[in-house]
Amino acid sequence: MMTSCTGTLIQETTAAPFEGRVIYERDCLACHMSSGGGVPGMTPTLIGSPWVTGSEDALIGFVLTGGFGPEVLMARFDFLTDHEMAAVLTYVRGEFGDGPTAVTTDRVTRVRSRLNASE
């Protein structure tokens, strides 16, 4: 399957997870832990979370803007570049979601521009 991919897609599905893991460890692990299990009573688990397994656009938007639900406070991570965001979300979906699915840089760019336009 890899051989049939374009060069860009290979980068997204092979190089990105390693880069994504580095970003996860830098920016996410402190609260969500290396297991992705979060902190009981404080930080939600990512494992099987509907945010992680669900719509890519919703996940990208959530991480860009931060989450302020009734029990959840998460900072915004809009300082990540589109490429970094794609890499870390690819890692998160692969590790804690339904398996390997690439979140592309283009997709992050589109969601970010939609959010910027709606402000």
Next chain:
Amino acid sequence: MHRKVPAGLTLIFSGCLFAGGVSAVEVSHSHSVDSSSPIDRDLAIRVPAGFRATVFADIDGYGRHLTVRDDGTVYYALTVRLGRGSNMGIVAMRDTDDDGVADVIERFATDIPGTALQFHDGYLYFGSKTELYRFAFAGDEMVPSGAREVVVGGFPEQRLHEAKTFAIDDDHNIYVNVGAPSNACMEEFRTRGSPGQRPCPQTVVQGGVWRFDADATDQLQGTHGARFATGIRNAMAMRWSDEHQRLYFLTHGRDALLNLYPEYFNAEESAELPSEEMHILTENGDYGWPFTYYDHLQGKRVLAPEYGGDGTEGVEDGMYQEPVATFPGHWAPNDMMFYTGDQLPSRYRDGAFVVFHGSWNRAPLPQGGYKVVFVPFEAELPGSDWEVFADGFKGADVLEDPGAATHRPTSIAQGPAGDLYISSSGSGRVWRVEYIGD
């Protein structure tokens, strides 16, 4: 007179830095738990030689503080945390056949999520998120039949650091911790690059301790209370000592130095800092949050990075209170207690037990805390070191993920016979500990 921090204290804690969070004191102290002794899997905790622990009860709920009535009934507060526990209120437990295990268990006030419990003049005081209640008992009933009264209400609704812990002095004043609803009063919650707010609006009705009349009811924070001290992020552990004639507390220090300021802090510094601080509560004292934090490695209070600090810049002498003891970062002191009984050896008398719930914000380094320590006192101040009184709770030698901890200690209380009770949070377990001699 306010003596400086005993010099040895800071030195000892510095010595344990970057050694996996276990200090030389913990290992070598003759009164500490024997770190080479096995931990009984069923009991799940380890206490020093000469002590015996039993599982007093396993309760379904997210546990908080304990207190014990004069007749030996143990009361255990339950709250609700994200995704954990739907049972709330207060659990009353009695061990009628004196085998170290509760055999009569009742529940009440099950509509209130709460944390702090203490008896005062026969009433049971219970701190919830926005009210402080008290319950009256008739005779020796386990469950209070008297009307539920509000001692103080009107505390702000908040999602973070909402537990209303409290302490009552010997002059019928009640001091209530109103936690600050953020990490460090940034303009945006835990957001890299967001500056700290000055003045910090979270210190107007929060981020401090408010004083009320312990015997009055229907008081409101804004109407009847006076802010007694400020700059306190969240004093989960508070206790008045009759012997020392002072009110002591420990706060939960701020988090995320590395995540928010990677240019100033590495992972080891961010795990170890800031200190968890023990203080004496002083009227009009400012304890430094959010503008500063205490750094036990440098032995000084430093300017917080949200307010222009770089991890080394100190603050003007005399502006803020100095801790009387410091502990490694993020250990999360959830309760403290002065021992006043005779069941334990005399060296424990009027010293402080401190319960460290255990960290989450030391990752990627292993987590720390998850233990009960004993701090011997010399007159009104902590002595030169402390010792581990109970450990093993976390169920692993090295814990990376707080979610994997078997138990997390959260409270300690003394029974009328001078025995001790220790509670866990998420697991709902309560242990009884007594001294049995050699």
